Amino acid sequence: MDAFKVACSSCNLRELCLPVGMSKPQLEQLDSLVATRKSVKRGEALFRAGDAFQSLYAVRTGFFKTCVASEDGREQVTGFQMAGELLGLDGISTDRHACDAVALEDSQVCLIPYNRLEDLSREFTDLQHQFHKIMSREIVRDQGVMLLLGSMRAEERLAVFLLNLTQRLHARGFSASALVLRMTREEIGSYLGLKLETVSRTFSKFQEEGLLEVKQRDIRILDNEGLRKLVNTARC
Amino acid sequence: MDAFKVACSSCNLRELCLPVGMSKPQLEQLDSLVATRKSVKRGEALFRAGDAFQSLYAVRTGFFKTCVASEDGREQVTGFQMAGELLGLDGISTDRHACDAVALEDSQVCLIPYNRLEDLSREFTDLQHQFHKIMSREIVRDQGVMLLLGSMRAEERLAVFLLNLTQRLHARGFSASALVLRMTREEIGSYLGLKLETVSRTFSKFQEEGLLEVKQRDIRILDNEGLRKLVNTARC
DNA sequence: CGTTTGCTTGACAGCATTCAACGTTGGTGG
DNA sequence: CCACCAACGTTGAATGCTGTCAAGCAAACG
Numbered sequence: 001m002d003a004f005k006v007a008c009s010s011c012n013l014r015e016l017c018l019p020v021g022m023s024k025p026q027l028e029q030l031d032s033l034v035a036t037r038k039s040v041k042r043g044e045a046l047f048r049a050g051d052a053f054q055s056l057y058a059v060r061t062g063f064f065k066t067c068v069a070s071e072d073g074r075e076q077v078t079g080f081q082m083a084g085e086l087l088g089l090d091g092i093s094t095d096r097h098a099c100d101a102v103a104l105e106d107s108q109v110c111l112i113p114y115n116r117l118e119d120l121s122r123e124f125t126d127l128q129h130q131f132h133k134i135m136s137r138e139i140v141r142d143q144g145v146m147l148l149l150g151s152m153r154a155e156e157r158l159a160v161f162l163l164n165l166t167q168r169l170h171a172r173g174f175s176a177s178a179l180v181l182r183m184t185r186e187e188i189g190s191y192l193g194l195k196l197e198t199v200s201r202t203f204s205k206f207q208e209e210g211l212l213e214v215k216q217r218d219i220r221i222l223d224n225e226g227l228r229k230l231v232n233t234a235r236c
Numbered sequence: 237m238d239a240f241k242v243a244c245s246s247c248n249l250r251e252l253c254l255p256v257g258m259s260k261p262q263l264e265q266l267d268s269l270v271a272t273r274k275s276v277k278r279g280e281a282l283f284r285a286g287d288a289f290q291s292l293y294a295v296r297t298g299f300f301k302t303c304v305a306s307e308d309g310r311e312q313v314t315g316f317q318m319a320g321e322l323l324g325l326d327g328i329s330t331d332r333h334a335c336d337a338v339a340l341e342d343s344q345v346c347l348i349p350y351n352r353l354e355d356l357s358r359e360f361t362d363l364q365h366q367f368h369k370i371m372s373r374e375i376v377r378d379q380g381v382m383l384l385l386g387s388m389r390a391e392e393r394l395a396v397f398l399l400n401l402t403q404r405l406h407a408r409g410f411s412a413s414a415l416v417l418r419m420t421r422e423e424i425g426s427y428l429g430l431k432l433e434t435v436s437r438t439f440s441k442f443q444e445e446g447l448l449e450v451k452q453r454d455i456r457i458l459d460n461e462g463l464r465k466l467v468n469t470a471r472c
Numbered sequence: 473c474g475t476t477t478g479c480t481t482g483a484c485a486g487c488a489t490t491c492a493a494c495g496t497t498g499g500t501g502g
Numbered sequence: 503c504c505a506c507c508a509a510c511g512t513t514g515a516a517t518g519c520t521g522t523c524a525a526g527c528a529a530a531c532g
Binding site for chain 2: 090
């Protein structure tokens with residue numbers, strides 16, 4: 001939970017994060033906005049539903065999940081966030097967070113005080129526009145998850161999940177064909193609307209079919225094209 | 237598709253729509269932003285996925301659905317919008333709409349040119365903040381739908397759907413216990429991740445149990461509390 | 473090294489889907 | 503005005519995917 005000095009202008013995530021497309025002088029303005037960093041240990045919550053909302057968070061290192069709970073205690077993982085992605089947008093609506101954000105590994109986030117973000121985005125068109133794009137992108141992403149949850153079968157869901165994860169990791173310079181899952185089968189299942197046993201069985205099936213090599217959380221994609229086909233040709 | 241003159245300051249939806257909480261002078265500024273209205277006939281699309289994004293739309297009268305399609309042609313209804321609700325937020329992300337918006341009855345919308353909204357919200361803090369809240373609320377709503385799609389059974393899904401619909405209608409001055417569905421069983425099913433037969437069967441079951449009176453699209457809620465219990469006590 | 477947590481696999485059950493037939497409604501044209 | 507048609511809705515029977523329950527195994531952690 002220590003705080004660090006931080007600068008967007010020298011951050012290697014500036015091509016993925018809030019500063020996308022900004023000029024040097026604008027970046028220096030951002031530096032005044034994003035002033036502190038915070039560490040979150042694995043298993044700890046960055047915020048919880050009901051917490052007062054004051055700040056957005058940009059993931060700098062590590063990995064998070066967000067989840068909502070219904071009154072009767074059921075939990076739904078609504079997303080997984082990695083470096084360069086924003087957390088906390090849900091809080092703007094009511095000044096309180098609507099979901100939990102939990103670190104799945106030791107992580108660092110940059111604090112973006114929301115009041116100051118609003119102030120600054122009134123001065124800088126590019127920042128304003130970029131921020132709106134990020135919110136809109138989240139809405140579009142959510143629509144994609146609804147499509148997945150509403151109309152796909154277990155195999156397709158897992159295939160979509162893996163393809164999405166590797167694509168995002170690839171954009172961050174990691175391999176497109178090997179990954180280490182940071183979440184449990186249960187968390188994957190919750191996100192995909194499946195039980196953990198179904199997730200496990202589907203991993204095994206993919207392995208039997210030669211699509212993947214699965215060793216617990218180490219996944220190697222052997223047949224990317226095969227996974228893709230699984231998604232596109234389903235029910236046609 | 238005719239255009240009309242329009243004024244937020246004299247609109248009876250100003251307590252539900254974009255102008256929520258704004259002062260009189262601010263409302264007059266909004267009038268300069270929201271200048272035209274547009275009619276959309278039942279079955280017509282206000283916009284389609286891929287269309288260039290230029291404007292947001294506030295539903296003035298009528299009823300819409302939004303839906304996304306996957307590459308293989310499956311369709312998922314992602315929401316239903318009624319008077320005072322905003323359409324088009326998905327377009328900000330890529331300057332193209334990511335979903336279709338289709339009128340389920342003859343409707344009217346107010347055009348909110350997006351460039352001008354950004355300009356004006358740089359001048360008026362309240363407008364800026366209100367707009368951000370609306371986007372955030374959409375994100376929170378989507379999380380709720382994910383919870384529904386990911387972890388609820390057919391009966392709970394339909395109960396949540398009906399309770400949400402009546403609550404929104406009630407906020408607009410309609411009865412909290414009687415409603416006319418504007419969408420087909422298939423559209424309800426798509427939204428709830430169910431087949432139309434399952435929706436129909438569940439309606440029948442609710443009727444047998446004395447929770448509802450169902451006559452095609454005319455629904456009367458006989459036991460609101462019973463519906464609520466169905467949601468809260470599920471799987472406990 | 474033992475305990476806890478997470479993962480895999482099997483057997484069985486249940487809920488929702490699929491397929492099919494029939495009923496209802498509203499619009500259109502004779 | 504009525505008949506017909508197309509779209510929508512209801513219901514039944516059978517199938518199948520995913521969930522549930524249970525047992526055993528592997529890995530991580532202190």
